[in-house]
Amino acid sequence: MNNNIEIIPLPKSKWKGATIPLTTRSDSYYDFDIKPLDDKGCTITLTKKPSEKEIIHTPEEYDYPDSLYQDHWEGAEAFGVVGDNGELKACIEVCPEEWANRLMVTELWICDELRGIGLGKRLMDKAKEVAKTQGRRAITLETQSCNTNAIGFYLHQGFELIGFDTCCYTNADIDRREVRINLGFFFHREPRRN
Numbered sequence: 001m002n003n004n005i006e007i008i009p010l011p012k013s014k015w016k017g018a019t020i021p022l023t024t025r026s027d028s029y030y031d032f033d034i035k036p037l038d039d040k041g042c043t044i045t046l047t048k049k050p051s052e053k054e055i056i057h058t059p060e061e062y063d064y065p066d067s068l069y070q071d072h073w074e075g076a077e078a079f080g081v082v083g084d085n086g087e088l089k090a091c092i093e094v095c096p097e098e099w100a101n102r103l104m105v106t107e108l109w110i111c112d113e114l115r116g117i118g119l120g121k122r123l124m125d126k127a128k129e130v131a132k133t134q135g136r137r138a139i140t141l142e143t144q145s146c147n148t149n150a151i152g153f154y155l156h157q158g159f160e161l162i163g164f165d166t167c168c169y170t171n172a173d174i175d176r177r178e179v180r181i182n183l184g185f186f187f188h189r190e191p192r193r194n
Contacts, residue, residue, distance in 0.1 A: 005119060007126060010078040010091060016069035018088055019059070020109045026055045029177040030145040032166065046161075048148060055146045055177060066107055068093055073106050079126050081114065090114055092123040094130055097140070102184075103131040105141035108150075124157050131187070138186045145179040159183040 010018075028050050035043040059065035068078050073095040080091030093107035105127055110119055131139050140162065143150045161183060166173050168180035 005081055005114070005117075007079050007081060007090075007122060010068065010080050010082075010088075012069045012076070012078075015078060015088075018068045020066040020068065020088070020091065020107055021059060022066045022107075022109050023059070024055075024057045024144070024147045024150070026146050026148050027051055028148045029055060030148065030151070030179070030181070031177070032145070032164075032174050032179060034166070046145075051146075051177070057144075057146070057178070066109070068107065070106075076106060077130065078107070079123065081119070090119055090123065092127055094127050094139075096134065096136070101136055102138045102140050103127065103134065103136040105139060108141070120153055121157065128185070137188065138184050140182060140184045143181050143183065145181055146177045151181065151183070154183050157185065159185045 165180040
């Protein structure tokens with residue numbers, strides 16, 4: 001792990017609108033098998049499967065590519081790594097959900113050259129630190145069923161599945177293998193009642 005790389009605040013006055021060149025690549029995905037809800041319940045199974053070909057999603061596919069301090073994230077804060085030439089090399093953006101007393105990770109990105117050295121954990125630790133300082137009960141984030149590398153990282157960081165949306169992006173998200181997955185990290189968890 002390289003602790004010499006400094007994570008610094010990225011103030012809104014300087015970084016608002018900074019594009020995050022987030023490209024996802026995966027050779028696997030989580031497939032959904034959902035038996036319809038009826039008066040007895042339903043069954044939902046997520047199974048990790050290999051993809052026949054690499055799944056790639058680039059910023060050019062979307063009308064609203066990822067960027068820091070988007071207007072709808074009121075109260076967002078960002079932290080990251082800036083290169084010698086002032087270019088963004090890694091970032092995490094968090095935004096409070098006041099009504100739910102949670103902190104949402106709205107962006108997490110690391111350039112290819114800085115991957116695999118523990119920087120993702122350090123950025124996520126920063127989000128956990130912000131959440132604790134603000135007294136939040138949980139941290140939430142969104143990823144996609146085809147972003148299995150990210151899902152593995154988040155699970156390793158203590159996150160768990162809290163929900164999904166099978167029509168968030170299109171009406172064919174399951175077939176496209178890009179279902180919105182919501183994950184959560186809980187600071188204090190009440191035991192489940194049976």
